Amino acid sequence: MIRRASIILPTFDEAENLPELIPRIAALDPRFEVIVVDDHSPDGTARVADGLAQKYLVEVVERSGKLGLASAVIDGVTKRAAAPVIVVMDADLSHDEQIIPQLVASVEAGSDLAIGSRFASGGLTEDSWPRRFFSWSAKQVARFVLGVRVQDPMSGFFAMRREAFIALAPKLKPRGFKILLEILVRMRPHKVAEVGFRFRARQKGESKLTAKIAGQYLRMIFDLWRERWWGGG
Numbered sequence: 001m002i003r004r005a006s007i008i009l010p011t012f013d014e015a016e017n018l019p020e021l022i023p024r025i026a027a028l029d030p031r032f033e034v035i036v037v038d039d040h041s042p043d044g045t046a047r048v049a050d051g052l053a054q055k056y057l058v059e060v061v062e063r064s065g066k067l068g069l070a071s072a073v074i075d076g077v078t079k080r081a082a083a084p085v086i087v088v089m090d091a092d093l094s095h096d097e098q099i100i101p102q103l104v105a106s107v108e109a110g111s112d113l114a115i116g117s118r119f120a121s122g123g124l125t126e127d128s129w130p131r132r133f134f135s136w137s138a139k140q141v142a143r144f145v146l147g148v149r150v151q152d153p154m155s156g157f158f159a160m161r162r163e164a165f166i167a168l169a170p171k172l173k174p175r176g177f178k179i180l181l182e183i184l185v186r187m188r189p190h191k192v193a194e195v196g197f198r199f200r201a202r203q204k205g206e207s208k209l210t211a212k213i214a215g216q217y218l219r220m221i222f223d224l225w226r227e228r229w230w231g232g233g
């Protein structure tokens, strides 16, 4: 079976969400394969994914413990994805799977990166005000400190060519946080498409956006800024 795109779903305690999301992705295009990269979730997400793999085009990568979101994405793409285009998205139903075909088509048509964006035209967010403020600040910092000019550099929803990701992977330092900003800084893509979507607040499972994450973000900005001006990394 020819695979058109590999949809990478990093998961930690998403057992309730996968049975919703995976059939919806499968309905979009039978040539979309789903790669679930699970960090030994206590709620048995990997077993649920195995069950879905009986019926849908799903691969399950099980890791030994909570090694983090960014490294899960890297493992999924470099060790398992088989399609020429990869799509990275959250598994908690926040990201609207209906725009996946547009993201994939955009990369097939020559975009270096296609971003599912809360802030591009057509985009909308049900985020809480603290999250909105965090995203807005993150965008301003990315713009003025790192020179990254996209509407939603903190999105966890994007598509690119698998080969391009693999070429970049050795340079990425998985910091446990969203990986897109780091890709934007290191890849310096010429052609970026942003597709607006309506961000849905998480309904099931626990939220992981904490003060710790905000701290990790500042640390990451500082590291990238330092590398930008003083090299290294």
Ligand SMILES: Nc1nc2c(ncn2[C@@H]2O[C@H](COP(=O)(O)OP(=O)(O)OP(=O)(O)O)[C@@H](O)[C@H]2O)c(=O)[nH]1
Residues within 6 Å of the ligand: 009, 010, 011, 012, 013, 014, 037, 038, 039, 066, 067, 068, 069, 072, 089, 090, 091, 092, 094, 156, 202, 206, 207, 208, 209
């Ligand atoms: N494999 C793996 N996946 C993770 C890890 N942390 C989060 N995820 C997954 O990454 C995606 C994004 O994480 P979320 O918890 O939704 O992060 P968020 O959107 O910032 O916060 P909330 O939706 O409010 O919880 C989800 O699919 C999570 O299950 C991790 O350590 N390992």
Ligand SMILES: [Mg+2]
Residues within 6 Å of the ligand: 090, 092, 094, 202
């Ligand atoms: Mg979420």
